[in-house]
Amino acid sequence: MGGLGAVLAGTPALAQEGGMVGAPHAWGMGLQEAGGPIKEAIHDFNNLIFIIIVLITILVAGLLAWCLWRYRAEANPTPSTTSHHTLLEVAWTVVPVVILLVIAIPSFRLIYYEDRTPNADLTINVQGRQWYWHYSYPDHGNFAFDSYPIPEDQLPPERRHLYRLAVDNELVIPIGANVRVITQGYDVIHSFFVPALGIQRYTIPGRALETWMRADREGVFYGQCNQICGTNHWFMPIAVRAVSQADFDKWVAEARTRFARAEEPAAPALAAPAQTDDTVQIAEARR
Numbered sequence: 001m002g003g004l005g006a007v008l009a010g011t012p013a014l015a016q017e018g019g020m021v022g023a024p025h026a027w028g029m030g031l032q033e034a035g036g037p038i039k040e041a042i043h044d045f046n047n048l049i050f051i052i053i054v055l056i057t058i059l060v061a062g063l064l065a066w067c068l069w070r071y072r073a074e075a076n077p078t079p080s081t082t083s084h085h086t087l088l089e090v091a092w093t094v095v096p097v098v099i100l101l102v103i104a105i106p107s108f109r110l111i112y113y114e115d116r117t118p119n120a121d122l123t124i125n126v127q128g129r130q131w132y133w134h135y136s137y138p139d140h141g142n143f144a145f146d147s148y149p150i151p152e153d154q155l156p157p158e159r160r161h162l163y164r165l166a167v168d169n170e171l172v173i174p175i176g177a178n179v180r181v182i183t184q185g186y187d188v189i190h191s192f193f194v195p196a197l198g199i200q201r202y203t204i205p206g207r208a209l210e211t212w213m214r215a216d217r218e219g220v221f222y223g224q225c226n227q228i229c230g231t232n233h234w235f236m237p238i239a240v241r242a243v244s245q246a247d248f249d250k251w252v253a254e255a256r257t258r259f260a261r262a263e264e265p266a267a268p269a270l271a272a273p274a275q276t277d278d279t280v281q282i283a284e285a286r287r
């Protein structure tokens with residue numbers, strides 16, 4: 001880490017917001033817009049479930065209204081004493097089972113689709129730490145860096161709404177690439193969560209979990225630590241910037257010198273060493 005000044009300089013080559021912005025917005029209804037295929041699959045599944053929910057709600061509300069009207073005391077002075085009806089019993093058991101199967105099949109398909117990619121183009125290690133993210137690119141020279149939120153007063157007015165989302169060092173990925181993401185926890189359980197890319201995985205101390213993401217559109221996709229991890233849980237926003245392969249190569253060349261750490265092992269050590277003075281200082285400065 002080249003000191004606070006270098007950290008605050010951010011990602012100079014890519015400083016502007018370009019393309020799609022994957023972030024929550026006021027009056028947002030439903031899921032965030034999709035930045036890639038996983039989120040598109042989540043949208044499809046969400047739409048299917050929504051239709052099923054609406055149809056069931058209409059059916060139940062309609063039946064209830066009809067019963068209230070048809071069997072009111074005035075219209076039905078001698079109530080039925082029926083206590084059992086085999087055909088009805090079978091029907092209201094079998095029909096829900098069929099509906100659940102209709103939901104379960106695409107649900108499991110989606111879970112396995114999100115789980116991992118069979119053909120990864122690159123791998124990124126994501127480590128959740130109290131309270132910042134530590135990223136490394138093991139197959140691009142193994143540089144590693146930390147990612148902290150940008151303080152509110154250091155965001156230009158047009159980016160002020162991205163406070164608690166915008167970070168100094170963004171995770172950069174090439175568009176159209178299947179990015180294998182290996183998550184690890186450094187101290188406690190965190191969760192790497194970027195809604196617009198449909199990725200969410202715990203980062204657990206002592207375990208390496210795998211998942212993947214892909215952005216098909218250029219843009220910045222924001223997320224946050226999604227597992228309460230202590231006092232500064234809010235201090236862990238995530239920004240994934242998807243750029244063209246050429247811009248990615250340019251960024252990697254620059255990042256390899258800015259973040260050079262030859263001594264860093266490919267996979268960060270699983271045991272949790274004490275925080276370095278450097279990281280404590282930066283965290284302190286940001287408060």
Ligand SMILES: [Cu+2]
Pocket residue numbers: 128129189190191225226227228229233236
């Ligand atoms: Cu966290």
